[in-house]
Amino acid sequence: MSDHNTHHNHEEHEHHEDNFISKYVFSMDHKMIARQFLITGIIMGTIGMLMSLIFRLQLAYPNMTFPFLEGIIGHWGKDGKLDPNFYLALITIHGTIMVFYVLTAGLSGTFSNLLIPLQVGARDMASPFMNMLSYWFFFLSSAVLIISLFVDGGPASAGWTVYPPLSALPKAIPGSGTGMTLWLVAMVLFIASALLGGINYIATVLNMRTMGMKMTRLPLTIWAFLVTAILGLLSFPVLLGGSLLLIFDRSFGTSFYLSEIVAEFAGGIERTGGSPILFQHLFWFLGHPEVYIILLPALGITSEVIATNSRKPIFGYRAMIGSILAIGILSFIVWGHHMFITGMNPFLGSVFMLGTLIIAVPSAVKTFNYLATLWKGNLKLTPAMMFAIGLVSFFISGGLTGIYLGNAALDIELHDTYFVVAHFHLVMGSAAIFGMMSGIYHWYPKLFGRMMNETAGHIHFWLTIISAYCVFFPMHFMGLAGVPRRYYANTAYDQFNVFVDMNEFITIAAILGGVAQLIFLGNFFISIYKGKRAPQNPWNSNTLEWTAPVEHLHGNWPGEIPHVYRWAYDYSKPGAEEDFIPQNIPDAGQTDPMEESTGLPVASHATTSAHAVA
Amino acid sequence: MATNTLSTEKKFTWGGGKSPFSVSYGKLMMWIFLLSDAFTFSSLLIAYGFIRHSYQSPIPNEIVKPLSDVGHNFVEHMQQAGLFVQENWPSPELVFNHFPFIHGIHLPLFFVSLMTFILIFSSVTMVLAVEAGHRMAKDEVAKYMLLTIIGGAAFLGCQAWEWNTFIGEGARLYSNPFGPRSFAALFFIVTGFHGFHVFSGVVLNVIIYLNVLAGTYEKRGHYEMVEKVGLYWHFVDLVWVFVFTFYYLL
Numbered sequence: 023m024s025d026h027n028t029h030h031n032h033e034e035h036e037h038h039e040d041n042f043i044s045k046y047v048f049s050m051d052h053k054m055i056a057r058q059f060l061i062t063g064i065i066m067g068t069i070g071m072l073m074s075l076i077f078r079l080q081l082a083y084p085n086m087t088f089p090f091l092e093g094i095i096g097h098w099g100k101d102g103k104l105d106p107n108f109y110l111a112l113i114t115i116h117g118t119i120m121v122f123y124v125l126t127a128g129l130s131g132t133f134s135n136l137l138i139p140l141q142v143g144a145r146d147m148a149s150p151f152m153n154m155l156s157y158w159f160f161f162l163s164s165a166v167l168i169i170s171l172f173v174d175g176g177p178a179s180a181g182w183t184v185y186p187p188l189s190a191l192p193k194a195i196p197g198s199g200t201g202m203t204l205w206l207v208a209m210v211l212f213i214a215s216a217l218l219g220g221i222n223y224i225a226t227v228l229n230m231r232t233m234g235m236k237m238t239r240l241p242l243t244i245w246a247f248l249v250t251a252i253l254g255l256l257s258f259p260v261l262l263g264g265s266l267l268l269i270f271d272r273s274f275g276t277s278f279y280l281s282e283i284v285a286e287f288a289g290g291i292e293r294t295g296g297s298p299i300l301f302q303h304l305f306w307f308l309g310h311p312e313v314y315i316i317l318l319p320a321l322g323i324t325s326e327v328i329a330t331n332s333r334k335p336i337f338g339y340r341a342m343i344g345s346i347l348a349i350g351i352l353s354f355i356v357w358g359h360h361m362f363i364t365g366m367n368p369f370l371g372s373v374f375m376l377g378t379l380i381i382a383v384p385s386a387v388k389t390f391n392y393l394a395t396l397w398k399g400n401l402k403l404t405p406a407m408m409f410a411i412g413l414v415s416f417f418i419s420g421g422l423t424g425i426y427l428g429n430a431a432l433d434i435e436l437h438d439t440y441f442v443v444a445h446f447h448l449v450m451g452s453a454a455i456f457g458m459m460s461g462i463y464h465w466y467p468k469l470f471g472r473m474m475n476e477t478a479g480h481i482h483f484w485l486t487i488i489s490a491y492c493v494f495f496p497m498h499f500m501g502l503a504g505v506p507r508r509y510y511a512n513t514a515y516d517q518f519n520v521f522v523d524m525n526e527f528i529t530i531a532a533i534l535g536g537v538a539q540l541i542f543l544g545n546f547f548i549s550i551y552k553g554k555r556a557p558q559n560p561w562n563s564n565t566l567e568w569t570a571p572v573e574h575l576h577g578n579w580p581g582e583i584p585h586v587y588r589w590a591y592d593y594s595k596p597g598a599e600e601d602f603i604p605q606n607i608p609d610a611g612q613t614d615p616m617e618e619s620t621g622l623p624v625a626s627h628a629t630t631s632a633h634a635v636a
Numbered sequence: 637m638a639t640n641t642l643s644t645e646k647k648f649t650w651g652g653g654k655s656p657f658s659v660s661y662g663k664l665m666m667w668i669f670l671l672s673d674a675f676t677f678s679s680l681l682i683a684y685g686f687i688r689h690s691y692q693s694p695i696p697n698e699i700v701k702p703l704s705d706v707g708h709n710f711v712e713h714m715q716q717a718g719l720f721v722q723e724n725w726p727s728p729e730l731v732f733n734h735f736p737f738i739h740g741i742h743l744p745l746f747f748v749s750l751m752t753f754i755l756i757f758s759s760v761t762m763v764l765a766v767e768a769g770h771r772m773a774k775d776e777v778a779k780y781m782l783l784t785i786i787g788g789a790a791f792l793g794c795q796a797w798e799w800n801t802f803i804g805e806g807a808r809l810y811s812n813p814f815g816p817r818s819f820a821a822l823f824f825i826v827t828g829f830h831g832f833h834v835f836s837g838v839v840l841n842v843i844i845y846l847n848v849l850a851g852t853y854e855k856r857g858h859y860e861m862v863e864k865v866g867l868y869w870h871f872v873d874l875v876w877v878f879v880f881t882f883y884y885l886l
Contacts, residue, residue: 222665225668229661260679270821274810276810278818296818297687297690300683303682307679
């Protein structure tokens with residue numbers, strides 16, 4: 023709750039030299055905070071990916087021993103055999119890290135922080151102090167989650183959705199003990215971080231735009247970040263309430279989530295009166311918007327990257343905004359489709375089903391708009407563009423299976439099988455990771471002032487997309503045959519023996535994907551120090567961030583903040599000298615930024631801008 | 637690297653078209669925070685509704701109407717009369733019927749009504765403080781802020797007394813002599829979470845009050861901070877209306 027006056031008083035004091043602590047550690051500069059989020063997210067992502075490789079090895083070779091496991095995970099891998107309890111812990115923490123730490127904080131935290139002030143034309147976030155707190159809550163949360171890997175009994179093992187009773191009864195399974203408590207602590211810290219960030223993003227977008235930056239001139243990235251922040255702001259509090267009740271159930275003897283059936287199975291404990299289904303409702307009220315918290319920023323980044331690199335205006339700008347809003351609103355009323363088999367009233371199920379299937383409409387609008395933007399464009403196939411196109415591909419192939427799963431009748435068959443795993447890893451996992459990669463390659467010059475290696479980027483892209491499809495596509499068939507997810511090994515069931523080879527294939531593809539990420543990590547970290555110096559506007563882009571100096575400075579622009587005279591997508595405008603007209607260039611005779619631009623910029627204007635920009 | 641340009645542009649001017657809400661970003665952030673906090677309370681109240689709905693309604697208490705005296709064994713008495721049973725949600729009128737310094741008389745919901753009145757009254761004084769702030773009347777702002785703080789503190793005191801009485805009769809997070817155990821657990825969670833908000837509000841109000849006395853806002857030329865804590869205070873008040881309705885009346 024920082025007041026702008028105190029903030030400005032503070033800024034006056036900060037006039038002097040920044041020391042190491044205030045510049046790199048407790049920085050209040052949004053660009054530095056974006057880098058902090060990104061690097062923390064990359065570290066967490068690496069951990070999460072390594073975990074997936076360990077449990078993929080187990081699934082492919084359930085009868086083999088891997089002596090090196092004992093070296094990595096100690097007694098959990100005794101004699102090279104993965105402990106079944108630790109398998110559950112791995113899938114839980116893999117899911118938690120990927121969903122919350124990489125694709126929520128790592129994606130939204132990085133790009134909202136970097137791009138919102140730069141693209142709307144603001145000196146910094148509305149409250150830089152809260153922004154700093156947001157990162158440090160996130161950091162604490164990550165630290166707590168990592169620490170939970172080392173406690174007695176292992177980390178939380180109830181799946182990333184932490185359904186009770188496994189999460190509510192500390193003695194249920196080894197991972198229900200201290201590890202689960204720390205998971206909840208980490209989550210509460212994470213929610214605090216998300217709320218601090220979200221409040222800031224919304225206030226900045228609504229209230230701190232530069233002269234002329236109307237809502238209908240905002241780049242689509244900003245629209246996506248705005249709606250993402252609103253979704254987070256309205257859904258994370260519900261998880262907070264749910265976690266609070268869970269903490270009380272675990273530690274203080276209440277029974278909000280414990281029913282007669284659970285009490286009976288837990289050895290006749292006297293704790294009844296609640297219902298595990300209550301937690302599922304509270305969890306999925308967050309959980310479903312969370313899917314779009316992950317996906318929308320990726321879609322926003324893609325819109326920007328595809329338009330820039332097709333050298334064409336984005337197709338259907340207003341339809342894009344409308345579909346972002348529609349997806350945002352619909353995402354709040356469909357959480358029940360995760361719970362079709364909980365004994366829900368079939369009529370209620372059909373209501374949730376209707377809402378779910380309607381989401382296909384705005385999603386299809388977005389997809390076709392991307393395709394129409396690409397159509398006959400002058401494509402510049404930079405790594406960022408490749409990843410953006412990859413996102414569109416995953417959005418289609420993963421989105422189509424969403425229509426199957428959204429159908430209540432089909433979901434009874436497919437629920438909790440590998441079909442679900444395949445679906446969300448394609449549409450939410452791979453698509454969002456590709457959006458994030460696209461953003462990293464596109465805005466790396468803005469983040470670090472240097473360019474990444476393009477060849478390495480292309481190799482990274484091709485290996486990643488091939489391995490992602492090889493990993494997740496076969497899973498559809500396993501799911502249709504009824505192979506359940508989260509099982510330590512499927513060898514006990516004769517009918518699943520046909521998938522032995524397929525499991526091996528998937529694991530080999532996953533290892534290939536892992537190796538591909540090493541190329542990215544090398545490229546990313548080496549380019550920070552050794553990359554080619556970035557030019558002012560490397561992609562000839564229209565948005566405001568490329569008018570700010572390459573060298574970061576506190577306050578973003580050395581002089582006055584540029585005014586905005588047009589929308590962000592004036593690419594290849596007929597009659598213009600250049601194939602792009604940055605947002606801050608007025609048309610001939612246009613003096614008031616609020617006026618709609620009608621003609622073309624004065625020729626000299628365009629050339630001077632091109633010079634300034636080049 | 638860090639040449640600071642922020643200080644050159646001290647005054648922020650709005651330039652992005654029509655301002656969506658015509659408020660400063662500080663106030664906008666408070667509104668956004670309150671919106672999100674409303675969802676936190678909603679989640680708890682929905683949990684309440686979910687669990688409450690899984691029990692049968694309170695047993696109508698006509699039997700107790702003529703019974704106007706509350707002895708020390710009132711709870712036992714009600715259990716024997718079959719009004720506090722495991723299958724039925726207890727009637728709040730029978731649970732919350734005590735009043736400080738008055739013993740032995742059945743006063744259904746009198747005390748919680750007094751608490752509600754105190755909290756709403758403190759909202760009134762908060763409005764007066766905000767209004768005085770618009771007129772830059774420092775002494776009046778200070779006076780009404782002080783009254784608001786007293787009201788908030790009095791509410792917290794009342795809540796402490798009510799919790800004390802409730803616990804004294806045997807209610808715990810894990811057990812409840814009035815019937816279903818979730819009744820007591822939900823009471824502690826929901827009113828506790830609200831009480832925590834009131835407590836934070838009182839702390840904020842004290843900070844703002846001290847700033848008013850020190851003349852901080854006089855120097856600044858506006859009392860917007862008073863308005864912002866005022867928003868928070870009204871929100872806490874509004875939430876109480878819902879808590880009161882859900883927990884005591886329904």
